[in-house]
Amino acid sequence: MSFVHPLVVGFLVALGVGLLIGIDRERRKGGGATRQPAGLRTFTLASLLGATAMAAGDEIVLAAVALGMVAFAGLSYWRARDGDPGLTTETALVLTALLGGLAIKHPEFAAGLGVVVAVLLAARSALHRFVRSVxxxxxxxxxxxxxxxxxxxxxxxxxxxxxxxxxxxxxxxxxxxxxxxxxxxxxxxxxxxxxxxxxxxxxxxxxxxxxxxxxxxxxxxxxxxxxxxxxxxxxxxxxxxxxxxxxxxxxxxxxxxxxxxxxxxxxxxxxxxxxxxxxxxxxxxxxxxxxxxxxxxxxxxxxxxxxxxxxxxxxxxxxxxxxxxxxxxxxxxxxxxxxxxxxxxxxxxxxxxxxxxxxxxxxxxxxxxxxxxxxxxxxxxxxxxxxxxxxxxxxxxxxxxxxxxxxxxxxxx
Structure with missing residues (x-):
């Protein structure tokens, strides 16, 4: 018998996924003119937003939230396009929102995917070196x-x-x-x-x-x-x-x-x-x-x-x-x-x-x-x-x- 409501478990997983991915992005967002728009708080909120959309509505509401995140990410990229910032942060932000929604119905799967995403983001240098040099x-x-x-x-x-x-x-x-x-x-x-x-x-x-x-x-x-x-x-x-x-x-x-x-x-x-x-x-x-x-x-x-x-x-x-x-x-x-x-x-x-x-x-x-x-x-x-x-x-x-x-x-x- 579980003493924790499944909805609470879903939100806790969404919170954990957002924090996990956000920690890596916070370390890499830099400062000054080249500062990236999303960090620890943004990714955590995005994950919780996806979870809230799924809990309060359904897949259609989550899809609407995801489209909004895509629009936000596209605007962010357009504003920084001259510096060739790449799309990693923007893509990760949209994915984090979707993982937050997934955590409501399938918390184990969402947690596993969140770890995979965090590992891929953290292994950026090693992956680039392997592909380009090895x-x-x-x-x-x-x-x-x-x-x-x-x-x-x-x-x-x-x-x-x-x-x-x-x-x-x-x-x-x-x-x-x-x-x-x-x-x-x-x-x-x-x-x-x-x-x-x-x-x-x-x-x-x-x-x-x-x-x-x-x-x-x-x-x-x-x-x-x-x-x-x-x-x-x-x-x-x-x-x-x-x-x-x-x-x-x-x-x-x-x-x-x-x-x-x-x-x-x-x-x-x-x-x-x-x-x-x-x-x-x-x-x-x-x-x-x-x-x-x-x-x-x-x-x-x-x-x-x-x-x-x-x-x-x-x-x-x-x-x-x-x-x-x-x-x-x-x-x-x-x-x-x-x-x-x-x-x-x-x-x-x-x-x-x-x-x-x-x-x-x-x-x-x-x-x-x-x-x-x-x-x-x-x-x-x-x-x-x-x-x-x-x-x-x-x-x-x-x-x-x-x-x-x-x-x-x-x-x-």
Missing amino acids: LTDDELRDLLIFAAATLVVLPLLPDKPIGPYGALNLRTVWTIVILVMAVSALGYVAVRVVGPRYGLPLAGLASGFVSSSATIGAMGTRAKAEPELMKPAVAGAVLSSVATVVQLAILIAATNLPTLQALWLPLTFSGVAAMLYGGAFTLWALKQKTQKHETQGSAFSLTTALTFAAILAVVLLAAAAAQDLFGEAGVLVAASAAGFADTHSAAVSVASLVSDGRIKPPQTIIPVLAAFTTNTVTKMAFAVTAGGHTFALYVIPGLLLMLAAAWAGILVA
Whole structure:
């Protein structure tokens, strides 16, 4: 039970929003001939005016108040136009009045937006410096492409199976495009922040929790474009598989703990092998002579990302055809086919059969490792496609080593 009337809460939020935004504007309004027209009191009153309009009337009254604020802001800008004052303060004033009105009906939302507005206003210098001095033209273009791919294209794609065997989901395939671009961009940023010797291995390990295959492709693209980054890129590619093993163990444990108990030795052997191989390349990269490295070109390659999506589509079609040919009776065939696209979904599906009582935990070992094997084939294809022969010659032995270690775990068990 609330002891505070909702209207009081709304006005308090409106007061807080006005004060929060007004404090920043007060600090920046200056003095003398260049003094800005609005400060702490003006913004606070504007927010309370919007709240009063909404409380006493409705959205129409608030709209009338907002139009009045627009007229006031326009007049203020016209009077100071010779000094090119910008429209930030005027725009913020109108927005503050609207936030005050919003606080009456949705105080939590208004408070959150008020904080965002205040942060944007306070971060003016940092944002300007980032855009003008840090962000390059190529990076800005890449940012716009990524935003369009994520916010425009992805929502428009159907989220349902299409094509032969119902094997293709356009939204899933396009998600791979976005993941490849995101992982590439993460590696690019890591290189800029901490340098390639540390940045790429760390980015690879972190990105592996999203998609190891996409990470391998992204690292291959980086190594092919900048051969001097070959060793840290290989380290990042192989270390991404460590994340795959860790995530696989977590998902299996969450689905059926006895299944993990049956698979813990193969998974442990595989993870340790990947850590040793990736760690060796990381140490090799660290022993290189330190030199300043300037990142080159784009943060990601859209062509490469689209190529990976095409490869995934072909693999999914081939896997569906194999399942149709051999039937659904064989868990091994189904898991192997699914593994081409994703190890985790195949392993979780097999573990679910144990939970349903259809198979025993020891019977999951071969199907899960079969999925692990076919997924390794997909990773090797990505390594060759993205990084070329040199990158593949470094990465594929590491992938085969961790695969062999996983199968060797059966013998020990």
